[in-house]
Each structure stands twice: as C-alpha cells, then as structure tokens.
C-alpha cells in the first residue's frame with residue numbers, strides 16, 4: 001500500500017489529506033488516485049506541453065532495457081556510495097525523475113532485505129513513466145509532478161536521488177531536511193562510447209556538469225562506476241538507443257548504421273556525486 005502522506009497541493013501548497021481514493025486540500029482542490037495507486041499532482045497550468053516528459057514508447061523501451069539488469073551495477077554503486085549515516089530505518093527518500101521506477105524498486109528491495117526500511121517517493125513529469133512505476137512496486141508513493149515545483153512541504157525528504165535526470169537545485173534544497181543529501185548520477189566521458197562512435201562522425205570533448213559547484217549544496221563525494229556489458233539483439237540495441245538523448249541528436253546515417261547491428265559490447269561509465277544541503281546562515 002502506498003502512503004501518499006505529507007504532500008502539498010500543487011496549486012496553493014496547502015497540505016493534502018487522504019479521503020479514500022483521493023487527496024484534497026482545504027481549498028477544495030481534489031486529486032484522484034489512479035487505479036494502480038499513483039496520483040497526478042501536475043496541474044494543467046504547470047505543463048509546458050500536453051504530454052510532458054518521456055513518451056509511452058520511451059518508457060516501454062527503458063523498462064525493457066532496465067529489466068535486463070545491465071544497469072544493476074549502478075544500483076550497487078548507488079548503495080555502496082550512500083553515506084552510512086543516511087542509510088537507516090525510516091529515512092525519507094525522493095527519486096526526482098524516477099522514470100519507470102527501476103532504481104527505487106531495486107533500492108527498496110535490497111535495503112528491506114538488510115532490514116532497513118525507508119520511505120520511498122518517486123516523482124516524474126511523465127504520466128506514462130509513473131503509471132509503469134506504479135505497477136512495479138506498490139510500496140512506493142508514486143507521483144506525477146515536476147522537479148521545478150515539488151508538491152511537498154519544506155524539508156520533506158532526507159535524501160533526493162536525481163538519476164540521469166533534470167535537477168532543480170533550489171527546489172531540491174527546499175524539499176530537503178537540514179543537512180539532507182542529494183545524489184546526482186550522470187554519464188561519464190566513456191559512457192556508451194562504442195555506440196556513440198557509430199552514431200556520430202566525431203565525439204565531442206566531455207564537459208563535466210556543475211564543475212563549479214552547486215548553489216546551496218556542498219560536494220561530499222564523487223565516484224565513477226565503469227564496466228562492460230553486451231547487447232545481443234537489434235531490439236535491445238534500439239531499446240537502449242530510445243532511452244538516450246542520442247535517438248534525437250544523432251544523424252540519419254548514424255541511426256541507420258546502428259540498425260544494422262545484431263550485437264554490441266558497450267562500456268558503462270557512470271559518475272555519482274553526493275551533495276549535502278548547506279544551511280543558510282541567519283545574520284539577523
């Protein structure tokens with residue numbers, strides 16, 4: 001059973017209370033739970049497009065790919081780099097841009113097996129992603145919403161995960177508790193290099209993101225996870241391609257060349273950075 005507790009109305013930030021299969025604020029705004037238990041807290045006026053975020057097809061491709069566990073070492077790297085003081089019973093974790101819920105599902109299961117029970121909330125702007133996630137794991141609160149305006153009160157979470165996503169640091173800082181932690185997971189310079197060499201005539205130099213630091217956060221640790229994996233069918237290769245930005249960026253010729261492949265051996269190169277929220281100094 002999902003809890004869907006301690007959430008805020010996306011229109012006026014008033015607390016939401018649960019009434020059977022809906023959440024309501026004191027001003028009468030009502031959000032019905034979907035059949036599978038998720039709730040859509042993305043009001044129409046906050047949508048930039050009619051169907052924001054990953055499409056139904058992209059979500060299906062990501063789910064097929066991730067279910068093969070080629071990225072399971074990323075789950076392990078997340079857990080082994082996770083600061084131990086924040087790996088305790090009862091911590092409140094948000095996966096901001098959770099996609100179809102692979103990481104939050106795996107993390108919850110592994111920690112549960114270690115007798116660590118955490119509260120998990122998964123949020124994504126794509127209703128397709130959240131709908132798929134809500135079928136995967138019923139013990140998570142799944143929300144359609146935007147990182148730009150999280151439908152939660154201040155200091156709601158102890159940890160925010162942003163995995164291959166779109167961080168909005170001021171909003172993450174607001175939603176994190178005092179000294180709360182943020183994990184950013186991103187591609188490193190050699191990520192899927194073999195595929196990129198086929199897709200592009202030349203490979204651009206790698207530009208690290210946030211190399212000058214991030215406002216409101218201090219960097220606690222930085223690590224990389226590098227390994228190889230193989231894909232042995234054209235369907236798997238297309239599923240991977242569909243979940244990367246390369247599907248839109250690569251040239252026609254590059255994509256046609258990838259269509260000829262029946263197998264490929266690939267490098268995964270992932271960067272993990274843990275940040276801690278910095279408290280504002282009150283000069284008053």
Ligand SMILES: C[S@@+](CC[C@H](N)C(=O)[O-])C[C@H]1O[C@@H](n2cnc3c(N)ncnc32)[C@H](O)[C@@H]1O
Nearest residue numbers: 053054097098099124125126129146147163164
């Ligand atoms: C590259 S996918 C990563 C998904 C998931 N974290 C994973 O690694 O499997 C990026 C996700 O961010 C979502 N997204 C895009 N803009 C967003 C926003 N403003 N707020 C929340 N999610 C967003 C997309 O719908 C998509 O599911």
Ligand SMILES: [Zn+2]
Nearest residue numbers: 009012025029
């Ligand atoms: Zn309201």
